[in-house]
Amino acid sequence: MTNKKNVTIQMVADRAGVSKSTVSRVISDYPDISDKTKKKVYQVMRDLNYYPSAIARSLANKKSKNVGLVLPADDDFFENPFFRDSLRAIAKTASSRGYDTLIAYNGDNETLSVERLVKANKVDGVIMMRSIISDPTIEYLRERKFPFVLIGKSLDYKDVYSVDTNNFEAAKKITEKLVKKGCKKIAFIGGNKESVVTIDRFNGYLECIKDNNLIFDDTLIQKNEFRKCDGYLSIKRILEKNPDLDGLVVTDAIIFSGVLEYIEKMGKGNKNLNLFNIVIGTFGTDNTYNSKLNIVNVDVDYMELGRASCDKIINILEGKEVNEIDIIDYILK
Template sequence: MNRNKNAEPTIHDIARELEISASTVSRALNDNPRISLKTKEKIKAVADKLGYRPNTLASNLRNKKSNTIGIVVPLINRHFFSSVISGVEDVAFKAGFNVVISQSNDLAAKEISIVQSMFSNRVDGLIISIAMQTDTFDHLKLFSKKHIPLVFFDRAVPEIETDKIVVDDFAGAYRVTQHLIDQGYQRIGHLAGPQNLTTYLDRKNGYIDALRKNRIAFDESLIIVNTLTSEEGVLAVQQLMSLPEPPDAIFCGNDTTALSVMIYLRNKGIRIPEDIGIVGFSNEPFSKVVSPSISTIAQPGFEMGQKAAELIIRKIENKERTYQTITLPTELIIRESSSRK
């Protein structure tokens, strides 16, 4: 019987071509030691000629393992998140795992849809940094309920007991604020991210603690909470500079807002760092090439990704039920935007 040319070739087609059993073909393609090397080579040659593709979906369903790790980031175009992805892939590829990458665009609804899709497609584990909007977690609790490994990085959910890889945001923010004080700045504003995320709450608290330890009065009007986009950076600096006593320095929750703040101030004829100091967070590549270059906090994104992958693969393979939180240090990078002395 002639095979339909449009149909996917099967092990039965290979078996007919070589006049052997389908079970022998199956064993050979799965590298069974009972099959001789010569026979394996013949079978592989015919499989390649026919364009045979293994049915990995069916195999995964049988083995209850897809050898796939899902990773969800808020924004792929941010250097920090792309560095984490590179770290995950570096470890996962060497361990024989594929990585499926998606971005939530910091939208809760999109994150929920992505995570549910990854669950339905039977990823072996999920690595995620939650969206700024996310404030309900049933879509993530589903993984822990089904004992599917889940690792949070950067933005974690305290309510879910699982592995977490974070940086010391509190210490990083404290170091930024102390640096600005050491440069002679006294009225320091802060552009903070959403306070439902511990990442940004810790940064705000580190800033406040540094002020307190230096006996500088805390002024609530100097803190503006938003989603740290370029547009909101401009709105925030306009609000700060309209205060009866405007700030002489601004600690921005990321480099994106730091850049938009600097552009706005420069267009108003305000000198940086002479009139006002600026520090960002995340060490985006543009921060060292703009003028003035932006002081910032560097996060070990690649290392975070590596550790997240190592943790999740260990969970997948060993079915461990103990969890840990790994906190990595940050580095203050002092550049022109805050170097007044």
């Protein structure tokens, strides 16, 4: 559907009075070309407004110069600021390195959407934006020996290239912060229990609770989905059994928004409930300003996670040496 009949390498070769081989060589900056030829060819390329066809190069080189970005099929994922920030950083990084970003998403089956790109040779490597236990997409990619980088980490395999935050440590530290602020009864609200993030953060929370000999029982723990409504319901359930709650760790910005809504709503009438005295620790929340609540946040640099994962997959594709796992800093405040 490109209307201007495209100018091809043959045309510039003819016009420059050389062979396509030579033109090809100047395009790819091959060393042994005389300055004269090089100049001439560049000139003609400019005159003709020539731009090599990525498709034809792909076929000849057997590489697409595309990285696939795998978006999970579940709706909640997109609400998380992590999605928009890392997507942006990935697209930008890819572009800066001469690659493009192709989205793998069909709305219902993550693995199928990836398979399609992989089988059709549309991407050279893949970035997975989320880690869960026994991930079928990872199974597929590994079996096919197809290059990929995982944002997060795999609990199933030790040899998966990944970029992660130390979620265990961050969760432990944020819980400790609540303890220092005087909290005695700290609850935990996480997302899906298959999610590696939830698992890591829960373990960090747990370790701190144990270290400090704080109360720990099932009525303080909620793990559901990464949805606002789950935050709402979780805090409700926890408070029913624990009206004396004074601390809360919430692992996700969206869940947190549900928690906040509940507290704002219920705290309004029942001043006696003292809902606003609960100190809350949360992760990756955009906006932690709240006039009535005491909120501590772990800030993960999502852009950096994106950038690092994209650089990593491209490094792998280009045969450069990379670490198995890279850890991105977080900021607790």
